Structures are given as C-alpha cells and as structure tokens.
Amino acid sequence: MHISRSIEILVGFFVAMGFVAMFFLSMEVSNLGGLNGDEGYEVTASFENIGSLKVRAPVSIAGVKIGRVTAINFDSESFEALVTMQIESKYDQLPSDSSASILTAGLLGEQYIGLEAGGEDELLQQGSMLELTQSALVLEQIIGQFLFSSDSEDE
Amino acid sequence: MVGYLQGLGARSLGMFERLGRGAVFFINILLCIPSVLVRPRLLVAQLHSVGVLSFSLIVVAGLFVGMVLALQGFYTLSDFGAEGMLGVMVAASLVRELGPVVAALLFAGRAGSALTAEIGLMKATEQLSGMEMMAVDPVARIMAPRFLAGLLSMPILATLFSAVGILGGYFIGVGLLGIDEGGYWSQMQAKIDFNQDIMNGLIKSIVFGWVVTWIAVFEGYDAIPTSEGVSRATTRTVVHSAFAVLLLDFILTALMFGDI
Amino acid sequence: MTENKPLIKIRDVHFSRGSKLIFDGVNMDIQRGKVTAIMGPSGTGKTTLLKLIGGQLRPSKGSIEVDGRDVHKLRHAELYKLRKRMGMLFQSGALLTDISVFDNVAYPLREHTKLPETMIRHLVLMKLQAVGLRGARDLMPSELSGGMARRVALARAIALDPMMIMYDEPFTGQDPISMGVLVQLIKVLNDALGLSSIVVSHDVQETCAIADYVYLVSNGKVVDHGSPADLAQSESQWSQQFMQGMADGPVPFHYAAREYASDLLGVNE
Numbered sequence A: 001m002h003i004s005r006s007i008e009i010l011v012g013f014f015v016a017m018g019f020v021a022m023f024f025l026s027m028e029v030s031n032l033g034g035l036n037g038d039e040g041y042e043v044t045a046s047f048e049n050i051g052s053l054k055v056r057a058p059v060s061i062a063g064v065k066i067g068r069v070t071a072i073n074f075d076s077e078s079f080e081a082l083v084t085m086q087i088e089s090k091y092d093q094l095p096s097d098s099s100a101s102i103l104t105a106g107l108l109g110e111q112y113i114g115l116e117a118g119g120e121d122e123l124l125q126q127g128s129m130l131e132l133t134q135s136a137l138v139l140e141q142i143i144g145q146f147l148f149s150s151d152s153e154d155e
Numbered sequence B: 001m002v003g004y005l006q007g008l009g010a011r012s013l014g015m016f017e018r019l020g021r022g023a024v025f026f027i028n029i030l031l032c033i034p035s036v037l038v039r040p041r042l043l044v045a046q047l048h049s050v051g052v053l054s055f056s057l058i059v060v061a062g063l064f065v066g067m068v069l070a071l072q073g074f075y076t077l078s079d080f081g082a083e084g085m086l087g088v089m090v091a092a093s094l095v096r097e098l099g100p101v102v103a104a105l106l107f108a109g110r111a112g113s114a115l116t117a118e119i120g121l122m123k124a125t126e127q128l129s130g131m132e133m134m135a136v137d138p139v140a141r142i143m144a145p146r147f148l149a150g151l152l153s154m155p156i157l158a159t160l161f162s163a164v165g166i167l168g169g170y171f172i173g174v175g176l177l178g179i180d181e182g183g184y185w186s187q188m189q190a191k192i193d194f195n196q197d198i199m200n201g202l203i204k205s206i207v208f209g210w211v212v213t214w215i216a217v218f219e220g221y222d223a224i225p226t227s228e229g230v231s232r233a234t235t236r237t238v239v240h241s242a243f244a245v246l247l248l249d250f251i252l253t254a255l256m257f258g259d260i
Numbered sequence C: 001m002t003e004n005k006p007l008i009k010i011r012d013v014h015f016s017r018g019s020k021l022i023f024d025g026v027n028m029d030i031q032r033g034k035v036t037a038i039m040g041p042s043g044t045g046k047t048t049l050l051k052l053i054g055g056q057l058r059p060s061k062g063s064i065e066v067d068g069r070d071v072h073k074l075r076h077a078e079l080y081k082l083r084k085r086m087g088m089l090f091q092s093g094a095l096l097t098d099i100s101v102f103d104n105v106a107y108p109l110r111e112h113t114k115l116p117e118t119m120i121r122h123l124v125l126m127k128l129q130a131v132g133l134r135g136a137r138d139l140m141p142s143e144l145s146g147g148m149a150r151r152v153a154l155a156r157a158i159a160l161d162p163m164m165i166m167y168d169e170p171f172t173g174q175d176p177i178s179m180g181v182l183v184q185l186i187k188v189l190n191d192a193l194g195l196s197s198i199v200v201s202h203d204v205q206e207t208c209a210i211a212d213y214v215y216l217v218s219n220g221k222v223v224d225h226g227s228p229a230d231l232a233q234s235e236s237q238w239s240q241q242f243m244q245g246m247a248d249g250p251v252p253f254h255y256a257a258r259e260y261a262s263d264l265l266g267v268n269e
C-alpha cells in the first residue's frame, strides 16, 4: 500500500504540533517554566503562623518574584511553622539579615512571602535561616482585636 | 410485570454479553499491536485520517472555548477585583477538564463516528470477510492500526486544544479586556502544577482516547452488516463514547483531585 | 496425492443461526479438478456453506475436510495457511475500496510473500491479463462496473495460485455479455490452472453449461445430486421444478399462510 508523501508530511506536522503544544503547556503555563529545574538555593524561615500559605507560593522582593516555597513543615519543638523556599541562583546578592513576611495579594488573593533586604555584608546562601519574620495576618484575629479594642473604648 | 422484569433481565444479559465480546475484541487488538509496529505505514495512514483530519476542528473549537472562558471569567472575577487570576482560571479549566473532555467529545463525533462507519461498511461490503479468506487477519490490518492511531491522536489533540484555548484566553483577556499581560502568565505559572495539572490532564486524554477508539472500532466490527445496522452503530458510537467519557472523567477527577 | 480422493468432504453438517436451522445434515464430496455447482433457492444457506468451508463459521455438528484436514479443528495459524490455498469470490467482489485495482490484486502477494516490487508487478499484470482487465489497473473499485469488479476479485483470488476457488453467485445481476465472460473465465481458469471450482448459483442454464457435477440444496438438505445431464432426467419433482424454473410445485409459490378466504374475511383463529 502506497502512502503519498504529503500524508506523511501532514502526519509529521501533526505530531510535531502535539510536541510544541506540550512544550508550551509545560514551560509557559505550568511551574516547570518558573524555576529552571532545581537550580537556586534554599533558605528557611520559621513563622508563628503562616495563615493559608501553600507550597509553590511565590517568594518576592520589592515585588519581583525571585523564588517559591518548596516545603512547609511544623517544628514540634518551637511550635512554629518551618517554611523552606527556593531562591533562583541569579538572586544571590541578598543580605543575610533580610526579613520575611507573609503577605496577601489583594484583599482575597493568594498569600506569598515578601522579603525585605537588610544591611549586612554577609549574603544569604544555601541553608541560611531568616531570623526576622512576620506572620500572616489572620483576618479573624484582626477583626477580633478590632472588636475588642472598640469594646474597651466604649466602656 | 413478569414480562417487564424478563425484558429487563434479557436486556442486561445482552449488555453484559456485548461488554464481554468487546473485552475479548480489545484483547485481540492488543495481541495484534506488535504486527502494526512492524508496518508503521498502516499507522501513518490512520494517524492521518484519525488525527490530522480532526486537527482543524480541535484548533478552532479550542480557540473559541478559551475565548469564551476568558470573557465569562472576566466578568465574574472582576466583581472580586481578581482579574489577575483570569489566566489561572482559563488554564486550570482547560488543562484539567475542558481540554481532555471537550476534545474527546469532538473526537468521538469527528473521528469515532467515521471509524465505525468505515469499518461497518467494510463489513457490509464483505471486505472484512474477503480479507479473512485471503488469510489476512482484519483485526491486525484494519482494527489495530486504527485503535493505535486513536490512542496516540487523542492526547495530541487534547494538548492542542488546551494550548490553543489558553492563547485564545490571552487574546481576549489581554488584548480585548486589557488585563496585565505579565500577570496573565505569571499567575498561571504560579498556580498550574506540571504533575498535578498537566500530567493528570494528559492521563485523562489517553484514557479517553482509549475508550472512544475502542468503542468506535468495536461498534464497527460488531455492526449488523446492512445500511441501517451501520447507521445505528455510528449513532451508538457517539452516544456511548460521550457517556463513557463523562463517566470516566468524573471517576478520574475524583481520583486525581479528590483529596485537595 | 491420490487423484480420486475428494478435495472437500462435507459430512453430516448441522448449522443454525439463532433458532433458525439452516443445515440439517448435509453431505457432499467436491472432486479435484472439477467444477462443482451448488444450487438452490435464495436464502437456503449457500453463502453460509461456503463460509463453513472457509472456516469463517463453525458447524454445530459434523465435519468439513479440505485436502485431508478438518477445517474446524485447525489452529488459527494453520487455518490461515490453508486459506492461502483457497480462493473465494464474494458476491459483491469484496474489493478493498480505498486502493486501486492494481493494489487490490497485489494485496495478497504483498501480505504473504516477500517478492520484490518488479516481480509483484509482473504477477499482477499477468493475473489481470487473464481476466482481461490489464488496462483497468489504475482505476479505483468505485469506478468499476459490477462485472468488472467481479473479474478483478477473480484476479485477486488467483493471485496466490490457490488449489481451489469458491464462487458465490458469480452471475447474479450481470448483463448477458458479462455473464458469458464470467462463465467462460471460470471454465478456462479451472482447466488452465488445474483448479477445483465450486460455483454457488441459482442460474441453472449458465451453471449447468460449465458444471461437471451439481448438488441441489433446499431446506437444509441436499435434495438431489448428479451430473447436469442426470439432473435434467431426474424423477425428483423438486429437481424438475428448480431446473426448469416453474412457479409452483413442491416448492410452493405461497409463503406458508393460513387459508386465503379466512384471511380476507379477517377471521381470527
């Protein structure tokens, strides 16, 4: 049975388009594109409360995304949350006394980690621990505090 | 009443019998797949008629579904000031659900019905019997290449559907509705996980490709060899494929995303 | 091999479709090198009989031996090996509609041999020449008339030089000229290639002109058999009716029904 060249070419094109589409989905659409493999270095920070922070949440500094959260664990000695984040290796000039806070994108948005650069000459590197942290703002607690303080004003 | 019960019993017995024959047929196809790999030309010809000829339909449908998703999503999300999430919404719906499911439904209508009609007509015109008498196994030469082509085409088509849909959403969201371009992509990248979303979507599309092509090829092979029989078989292919795809989608979704 | 041993031995074959009994103990011997005709009214199961011989259907009782081997006891691979030596011409021709005449005839050669393409070309043209359609090699099956399609199918059936060919109603629906051509071809091929032929038909005249031996089948049984000359002289009323094409006789003109008058009056039983 003879198959014409044009059919073979069309089939080749079809399969190639499938690969292009798959490549597009992996690199442009999903998180595979965000971090180039396992490059970068990991730092940790412990928080009293992480709110609804999730693994894969972005880590940014001055609004620029520089990495993402790779693991969230509970430290049973300090009763705090231990967050591991991966920072892309091109951002390797961060002072070691930088602070980390859990912020919310917009009113109802996702939670992410915002870093703020410190002043030390020493730099963050693989395995560093961020000492200065600020926990997530938990809406119920804020509302509770607000109610509590307005109650006490009334009296 | 007894007659009604008897009818019900007969019908369910008939259904199980058909299911059994379908399973035996599927095993026969599997046994014949090595013989297809030895003759890749058979497969190329079928990839053309099953995959390439569905290409334009899938691309156009994907584009429009993506654009509609963006339009509808925008009006809902903007109520919450969350337009930035549009990319995520479009991509997640497409990659997890709509890509595999809608592509499979379109595939059943476009390629599945054509497969059933072709094989059914080959049976009605004694071509299959003719092959058997020429000592050529029609399962190896006709069914197996078509089955394999369907199995391979479906993930390609579903992936294309999702990719084109995401681009369609981009044209509407960024081009027409003016949301931030960087946000469209970066939110998407932040939220869509390769293993959790893209791979699961791919697995779904492979399962759907398997079930739709299996139904289509079996219905053709099992058709009553008259014009009416073939037309009924073609209808059955589309209806049963649609049911099977929706049911399997529910099961797979529950298995894959159920624990979130 | 022993010349006088029959090529096909059919012994006490029973077969039914659902609840409908089609064969109820059929015995036949098909001799080598001869043209054997199987005749009977439409719907008696002539096609079914050929499919039983080809191993596509399985009898519920009885046996069919082809060239000394019981068709229904063979394993899949052996059956397929045997089928390479059995040609069958289907009523519709059964050509593969998506490939040309040439490729159709070449199909069994390409499937079963590793001959180089030039050799296949020679063989195909030879077979097409034998049926007078060498000029039609580039046509598609849809462009052929019914008679031409059957001749192409015949060329395909002889492509692997089989030991026998089964013809399923080769004359039905043919104009007198094509019919003459086919009658001629069957006879010539049988004698020139040393084949054994089985012709299933209900065209008495044409079939008797070339048949060496005839079986008449009706109601699941062989009703009569003998050479065409014998049958013309047969005392069996059934044979007389069939051979001469009379409307009424042992085979009633009327399908089984109740009394005409009561039917008309609408009397319920």
Ligand SMILES: Nc1ncnc2c1ncn2[C@@H]1O[C@H](COP(=O)(O)OP(=O)(O)O)[C@@H](O)[C@H]1O
Pocket (backbone or CB within 6 Å): C017, C022, C041, C042, C043, C044, C045, C046, C047, C048, C049
């Ligand atoms: N696939 C089938 N399923 C059920 N019944 C069939 C089938 N094929 C043929 N029959 C029945 O078997 C009988 C014999 O058919 P067939 O062998 O085609 O007769 P013939 O060739 O002598 O005209 C017919 O009564 C027909 O209705």
Ligand SMILES: [Mg+2]
Pocket (backbone or CB within 6 Å): C046, C047, C048, C091, C168, C169
């Ligand atoms: Mg017939």
